[in-house]
Amino acid sequence: MSKKVNAYGAKDSQADLEPMSIKRRDVLKDDVEIDITYCGVCHSDIHTVKNDWGNSVYPMIPGHEIIGRVTAVGEKVSDFKEGQLVGVGCMVDSCQSCSACEDDMEQFCEKGATMTYGSKDEHMDDHTHGGYTTSIVVDKKFVLHIPENIDEKAAAPLLCAGITTYSPLKNWNVKKGDKVGVIGLGGLGHMGVKLADAMGAHVVMITTSPDKAEDAERLGADEVLISKDKDAMKEHQGSFDFILNTIPVGHDMNPYINLLKRDATMVLVGAVEPLEPVHGGGLIMGRKRIAGSLIGGIKETQEMLDFCGEHNIVSDIELIDISDINKAYDRVMDSDVKYRFVIDMASLKN
Amino acid sequence: MSKKVNAYGAKDSQADLEPMSIKRRDVLKDDVEIDITYCGVCHSDIHTVKNDWGNSVYPMIPGHEIIGRVTAVGEKVSDFKEGQLVGVGCMVDSCQSCSACEDDMEQFCEKGATMTYGSKDEHMDDHTHGGYTTSIVVDKKFVLHIPENIDEKAAAPLLCAGITTYSPLKNWNVKKGDKVGVIGLGGLGHMGVKLADAMGAHVVMITTSPDKAEDAERLGADEVLISKDKDAMKEHQGSFDFILNTIPVGHDMNPYINLLKRDATMVLVGAVEPLEPVHGGGLIMGRKRIAGSLIGGIKETQEMLDFCGEHNIVSDIELIDISDINKAYDRVMDSDVKYRFVIDMASLKN
Numbered sequence: 001m002s003k004k005v006n007a008y009g010a011k012d013s014q015a016d017l018e019p020m021s022i023k024r025r026d027v028l029k030d031d032v033e034i035d036i037t038y039c040g041v042c043h044s045d046i047h048t049v050k051n052d053w054g055n056s057v058y059p060m061i062p063g064h065e066i067i068g069r070v071t072a073v074g075e076k077v078s079d080f081k082e083g084q085l086v087g088v089g090c091m092v093d094s095c096q097s098c099s100a101c102e103d104d105m106e107q108f109c110e111k112g113a114t115m116t117y118g119s120k121d122e123h124m125d126d127h128t129h130g131g132y133t134t135s136i137v138v139d140k141k142f143v144l145h146i147p148e149n150i151d152e153k154a155a156a157p158l159l160c161a162g163i164t165t166y167s168p169l170k171n172w173n174v175k176k177g178d179k180v181g182v183i184g185l186g187g188l189g190h191m192g193v194k195l196a197d198a199m200g201a202h203v204v205m206i207t208t209s210p211d212k213a214e215d216a217e218r219l220g221a222d223e224v225l226i227s228k229d230k231d232a233m234k235e236h237q238g239s240f241d242f243i244l245n246t247i248p249v250g251h252d253m254n255p256y257i258n259l260l261k262r263d264a265t266m267v268l269v270g271a272v273e274p275l276e277p278v279h280g281g282g283l284i285m286g287r288k289r290i291a292g293s294l295i296g297g298i299k300e301t302q303e304m305l306d307f308c309g310e311h312n313i314v315s316d317i318e319l320i321d322i323s324d325i326n327k328a329y330d331r332v333m334d335s336d337v338k339y340r341f342v343i344d345m346a347s348l349k350n
Numbered sequence: 351m352s353k354k355v356n357a358y359g360a361k362d363s364q365a366d367l368e369p370m371s372i373k374r375r376d377v378l379k380d381d382v383e384i385d386i387t388y389c390g391v392c393h394s395d396i397h398t399v400k401n402d403w404g405n406s407v408y409p410m411i412p413g414h415e416i417i418g419r420v421t422a423v424g425e426k427v428s429d430f431k432e433g434q435l436v437g438v439g440c441m442v443d444s445c446q447s448c449s450a451c452e453d454d455m456e457q458f459c460e461k462g463a464t465m466t467y468g469s470k471d472e473h474m475d476d477h478t479h480g481g482y483t484t485s486i487v488v489d490k491k492f493v494l495h496i497p498e499n500i501d502e503k504a505a506a507p508l509l510c511a512g513i514t515t516y517s518p519l520k521n522w523n524v525k526k527g528d529k530v531g532v533i534g535l536g537g538l539g540h541m542g543v544k545l546a547d548a549m550g551a552h553v554v555m556i557t558t559s560p561d562k563a564e565d566a567e568r569l570g571a572d573e574v575l576i577s578k579d580k581d582a583m584k585e586h587q588g589s590f591d592f593i594l595n596t597i598p599v600g601h602d603m604n605p606y607i608n609l610l611k612r613d614a615t616m617v618l619v620g621a622v623e624p625l626e627p628v629h630g631g632g633l634i635m636g637r638k639r640i641a642g643s644l645i646g647g648i649k650e651t652q653e654m655l656d657f658c659g660e661h662n663i664v665s666d667i668e669l670i671d672i673s674d675i676n677k678a679y680d681r682v683m684d685s686d687v688k689y690r691f692v693i694d695m696a697s698l699k700n
Contacts, residue, residue, distance in 0.1 A: 290640055
């Protein structure tokens, strides 16, 4: 039920990524076999490789922003054909029967979604392995169609950074003319700006760094608000219809809560750790809201990809060879990438 | 433009409440003059008397849960007639032209609502004075009709505690069969239980004190969840459609966030101070939400009063004479009241 393929992975939480080979399951009746062409590098890959969240399993092959071409399909697969451009994001399976799955929100599967790497693979005696490899087999329900008109290598980050920012914008009903703040200009933030702009919002990039202003505007921001500038923050107080907060670490949310209009929401997509104390009065005055959002369901991910195809939206990327992956990790940790590394998987095949 | 009336108030933040007399404005064309029969004692009265929030003005006559009978009306008043039972809550005026006022949410008036006490009175050279007195004059738009079928003295707390808990239950669309948690069994919490129960919700009182269980059930709770009981908290994890959090001080919200279903909201109505750090992951997993809510608009307050009339809902009160007010304050601070003190204002007239 499995064959060996080349990959790059970590033996344990202390190890750099290095070449290894992994078992890959055979193509079952509902499966799609994909020849991986590109895989994005997500900041969460690094946290997981280093076991920062304490639930990592080794050997680990990271990668959940996977682009490739179909090479084979199982007998019950009709939606996918050999040669088609496809993608795989953060999940590869779920129970398909709980209320979350029934509501097309497999990311909240009550039995726990099978993540693309590091989860128990229900179909073989191994845990799942991600996209830093040459080939993957995934249940058809978790394979996405990638629009052929967009740059496929730059489409890879849509599978995580794209859906992570698209889902809250849609779920909180961002619409033409809304004043939308995007806090933080990184992998998530730069997608948030592009997507909110394409939805017709008046986009304000909120950043600590004045030197990011030009780039934010190139990406689609109508304004840049420097969060350290108290006068500017005061001017924008109470004026935002929605704020997408992509800051990846704990921080003080109170100055951003002040920016919200009455009844408006700020959604966290980056900070999975404790945040600084929120002032209750800041929420009570103006009936303001804070919420979290996690990637998106498969149906919504396809909707996002179609939206990106229609608006010709991809990520800004820097293409690397697999042998550069450890250097790339260092640069991600230094926020030194505009705005996402993508691995050219041909470099692993050669 | 003013006459003197008897009142009980504080000279400064160090002073106990004592008899004093205050100027009361004459009845203008849009005004309603009210002979005050009862006034509730809100915990926020104590904070304001002691200047805990730093914005108090003296001499201060507290009280914003006012019940009385109309004694006179201005020439442009047709909705109110002499002898009618009426109420006044936390606000007595607002700009009536900003978007919040246009949306019937005067509590969020962009120019700042005129609070029942301690705000600039636009109609005379003084600040406003609250309900610990015998007579008040209020613009007709801020006077509420009290259903004649309910116990008028026990209706007083509806004007603050009632609307503070009714508004979020309605705004977040609590409906028949919803599992609703009410955290904290005090002045706000006991109203939350009664109102959510009357809306048909399955009400769970969430409290640290097992000895409150019996009373919670008497008030309408279907279940009592002891928040210190980790096993019980785990059993209820991810099961609440809505949580009304009435805890009046900073606290750890994370155990309560865990109780919410996917996409469910916990609303803060009590804690106007910094809360302990929220764990971002707790919001992100399950797309959960926290929000604040502040009293309610005048239209909604009337709706709440009509609802209470229909369901015969009032507050559980302990009636006191005005001369007992300082002792009552001490007991409120010791959480030693079931569940609201109401001053019999006849005791000030004698």
